């Protein structure tokens with residue numbers, strides 16, 4: 001038995017979950033949010049209790065100190081030595097990492113060199129890692145990459161049709177994202193695919209960031225996100241795929257810089273941009289109910305994009321045995337699940353069990369009807385447990 005800490009550091013947040021491994025029991029979890037502000041929020045959940053404090057947290061190092069102090073003060077652990085390994089989520093592993101890697105100088109250097117490919121994420125992950133390293137210098141640490149699962153794509157699936165020398169010189173290709181989630185979901189799905197020789201899965205991670213992945217034999221063959229998490233289906237604030245000339249034309253029309261338009265495509269588009277209401281699908285549904293036409297259009301575009309990708313991947317896989325819904329929208333919204341399944345009825349024979357679907361929130365279950373040609377399941381994702389598994393695997397290797 002060993003305690004391992006799974007860490008997900010963002011630019012202004014630090015999420016954590018402490019596990020007892022190999023049981024995968026969650027000992028405590030929490031979040032430092034609004035890091036860099038005087039009114040940051042530190043939340044920790046343990047033993048069925050939840051403590052929340054508003055206080056200045058000016059950097060990630062202080063967030064880590066708060067967390068480790070809280071573990072001792074609240075009696076969750078007696079000494080920091082009880083934490084035997086840490087695992088860190090890293091969004092971009094580029095061409096270097098097709099699986100998790102132990103943190104060392106070389107790993108750190110490679111993650112740092114990939115900052116231009118994940119400017120909002122990789123830098124923040126490193127800050128989080130270094131803050132832990134300062135306090136736990138001898139504790140083994142593992143980097144778990146969002147892109148690793150997608151490294152099994154074939155060349156025609158990951159190469160963009162730009163001049164080939166640019167692809168090579170600048171490492172431009174489809175890297176995808178949410179790989180840790182899609183991998184977790186495909187492993188959890190094994191129980192629904194017993195007896196099928198070469199299982200074909202379409203995994204829909206629909207949250208504020210959203211991606212769809214085609215999985216064959218538990219390996220990724222295609223995924224919707226691209227060079228960065230901006231590609232693929234429409235999202236809360238991101239465009240997803242669009243004709244690249246829109247970018248150039250917007251620069252010309254608005255006289256804004258390329259960087260400003262890029263930011264708008266990342267942060268002001270998607271549900272938010274089309275509806276003008278919100279990036280949150282709950283607000284979009286509420287506005288649509290009140291007759292807001294732009295909110296309705298935002299939903300129509302979202303459904304169209306999701307259905308287009310599912311159709312594409314059905315062909316890519318040569319069929320499909322299982323469709324998985326997960327993440328914020330996929331786990332919590334029966335409305336979105338129902339609409340998507342209805343859009344797949346005529347072409348793919350998907351039939352949803354409305355009674356099961358409407359009562360279901362955040363719990364694993366089959367939501368398709370017995371008559372459905374493809375099984376559809378809701379599986380809550382758990383990226384942290386994947387991180388903890390890899391941290392524990394590293395620890396076991398070190399102990400040998």
Ligand code: AMP
Pocket residue numbers: 206207208209236279280281282327328329332333
């Ligand atoms: P995630 O990024 O996976 O945490 O997902 C967050 C998003 O899930 C929110 O921005 C909402 O759009 C969506 N969401 C969460 N709960 C619901 C719900 N009950 N109904 C519709 N959408 C939801």
